[in-house]
Amino acid sequence: MGETIENRLTEMGVVLPQAAAPAANYLPYVRSGNLVFTAGQLPLKDGKLEYAGLLGLEVDTAGGREAAKLCAINILAQAKAALGDLEKIGRIVKITVFVASAPGFTEQHLVANGASDFLAEALGERGKHARSAVGTASLPLDAAVEIEAVIEVA
Numbered sequence: 001m002g003e004t005i006e007n008r009l010t011e012m013g014v015v016l017p018q019a020a021a022p023a024a025n026y027l028p029y030v031r032s033g034n035l036v037f038t039a040g041q042l043p044l045k046d047g048k049l050e051y052a053g054l055l056g057l058e059v060d061t062a063g064g065r066e067a068a069k070l071c072a073i074n075i076l077a078q079a080k081a082a083l084g085d086l087e088k089i090g091r092i093v094k095i096t097v098f099v100a101s102a103p104g105f106t107e108q109h110l111v112a113n114g115a116s117d118f119l120a121e122a123l124g125e126r127g128k129h130a131r132s133a134v135g136t137a138s139l140p141l142d143a144a145v146e147i148e149a150v151i152e153v154a
Contacts, residue, residue: 004086004087005076005086005087005089005122005123006086008121008122008123008124009076009122012121012122014073014122016073016076016077016080017044017045017046017047017073017074017077018077019074019077019078019080019081020041020042020044020047020074020077020078022039023140026039027039028078028081029078029079029081029082031082031153034090034152034153035093035150035151035152035153036078036079036082036083036149036150036151036153037148037149037150037151038075038078038079038082038148038149038150038151039078039148040098040140040146040147040148041071041072041074041075041078041146041147041148041149042071042074042139042140042141042143042145042146043066043067043068043070043071043074043143043144043145044070044074045070049141049142049143050066050067050070051063051064051066051067051070051143051144051145052141052142052143052144053100053142053144054100054101054102054105054138054144055099055100055101055102055105055107055108055111055144055145056101056102056104056105056107057102057105058144059144061107061110061111063144064099064107064110064111064114064144064145065110065111065113065114066114067111067114067143067144067145068097068111068112068113068114068115068118068145068147069114069115069117069118071097071115071145071146071147072095072114072115072118072119072147073118075095075115075119075147075149075151076122078149079149079151082151083153087154088153088154089123089126089151089152089153089154090126090151090152090153090154091123091125091126091127091128091129091151091152092119092123092126092127092128092129092149092150092151092152093129093130093149093150093151093152094129094130094131094132094149094150095112095115095116095119095129095130095131095132095147095148095149095150096131096132096134096147096148096149097111097112097115097131097132097133097134097145097146097147098134098136098139098145098146098147099111099112099133099134099135099136099144099145100136100137100138100139100142100143100144100145101135101136101137105135106135108133108134108135109133111133111145112131112133115147116129116131129149
């Protein structure tokens with residue numbers, strides 16, 4: 001038996017949380033054919049928002065990277081809820097990273113690296129993806145980062 005995603009996560013010290021329930025009238029993920037689209041995932045840990053505020057004001061770039069990593073962990077939790085087994089992930093096709101940014105903050109791409117680096121480490125080649133990193137004035141619940149993903153099913 002080869003190395004699994006779950007084993008790699010354990011080696012990384014990552015425990016997937018229970019997939020977050022939707023906070024309004026939407027689904028946490030939708031499967032269409034061989035693709036799973038996740039709703040935006042916030043930097044929640046143990047059900048609590050860990051990073052709030054604007055990057056470049058209340059949150060620094062390093063904190064933003066950690067927030068993005070938490071969002072990516074929550075994406076994998078949604079993938080597991082959708083598929084039942086992380087080994088059914090064919091690849092992460094694309095992530096869109098929304099960064100609550102103070103005026104003049106231009107390091108959205110560095111914040112997004114927190115998610116990209118985590119996914120590549122956890123999933124290997126299956127974790128390498130296309131991505132967009134977008135600055136925005138604010139996010140739900142004053143979250144610093146929100147990430148959505150498109151996942152191909154193996």
